[in-house]
């Protein structure tokens with residue numbers, strides 16, 4: 056295992072340079088002639104300053120999701136914002152969470168992930184408040200496609216009609232306080248709206264400067280090929296971690312590589328489980344945590360699956376890294392076009408996760424890890440039957 060270190064530069068001079076770069080961009084008269092999308096990209100050029108003191112937990116590298124016109128360069132690790140106030144039990148006060156998100160910005164994170172459906176606008180509004188004044192330096196991705204009636208999700212249906220995509224986009228822009236979304240993902244496939252129509256609508260939103268790029272979650276290879284022909288896809292966001300490696304088996308990762316599409320693994324720590332702080336006695340908040348409904352988070356499954364955490368512990372112990380770091384580093388070492396988006400409510404975990412970006416595993420270490428984890432059967436399915444039925448096979 057090697058650790059990559061970059062040149063040192065004080066935090067103060069980093070901030071000064073960032074501000075100066077931003078100012079220079081604002082006064083350039085040629086900007087008047089560019090589209091909203093181009094303006095958004097130009098405004099983000101300050102993010103190329105990625106040097107931090109060696110002692111600071113930060114993202115020092117960027118990765119590019121997608122290729123050609125769809126290329127989107129972001130911090131090598133993003134921030135999954137959902138758990139800040141939705142589906143991950145207790146969370147700190149709003150002030151503390153806003154401070155945490157801003158700390159992530161100061162540590163080089165430029166990709167923040169949310170969705171319309173996370174508390175129906177509640178998560179987007181928090182992210183918008185946290186990033187107020189920072190949106191010239193970072194990108195926010197949001198998602199459309201679930202069906203809501205009067206703010207309540209109709210769980211048996213999806214809605215990717217052009218009218219709904221546009222409606223969700225306007226809401227997301229307003230909630231987040233941005234002119235342009237960095238990424239706009241289809242959250243789940245809508246069997247009643249052909250993917251070509253979805254891709255065409257996203258293409259129009261790109262031309263209008265409302266989104267920079269687009270992607271899809273949990274779709275199959277055929278859908279990706281069809282969509283990519285209409286409007287080049289920047290990233291696929293699907294579940295991927297040691298306990299759910301479907302994208303290796305169903306051809307998604309290989310297709311992303313073939314077509315030059317990025318991959319964003321969601322729930323990269325398996326909803327916290329692979330961080331090692333959940334056990335059979337963990338009580339999930341009955342009003343704000345979907346894990347209590349998932350087969351893999353029932354006490355017997357947790358007890359059996361804890362053997363996987365023990366493998367990560369054993370591997371990490373001799374290298375001085377934690378199970379969460381082993382998990383995230385494995386994902387990042389797997390492919391250079393992978394950008395994980397772990398979520399956290401704690402500065403200590405944010406620092407731990409960001410330090411992963413400096414960890415390099417050898418090919419032998421990757422094989423050793425995979426072999427050890429694969430020897431343990433995973434107990435319990437990841438979703439219940441209704442949620443699993445929304446996943447394209």
Ligand SMILES: NC(=O)c1ccc[n+]([C@@H]2O[C@H](COP(=O)([O-])OP(=O)(O)OC[C@H]3O[C@@H](n4cnc5c(N)ncnc54)[C@H](OP(=O)(O)O)[C@@H]3O)[C@@H](O)[C@H]2O)c1
Nearest residue numbers: 135136137321322323324325326327330379397398399400
């Ligand atoms: N596209 C989709 O369908 C989809 C579905 C689900 C999620 N997502 C996206 O993926 C993001 C992340 O997913 P997620 O929140 O489900 O799962 P996750 O990132 O795998 O896990 C989050 C949980 O891990 C814990 N954690 C974080 N760092 C840790 C560390 N170093 N050690 C131990 N525990 C740690 C957090 O608790 P603490 O707060 O205590 O750190 C939190 O409860 C979401 O925010 C969302 O943006 C997308």
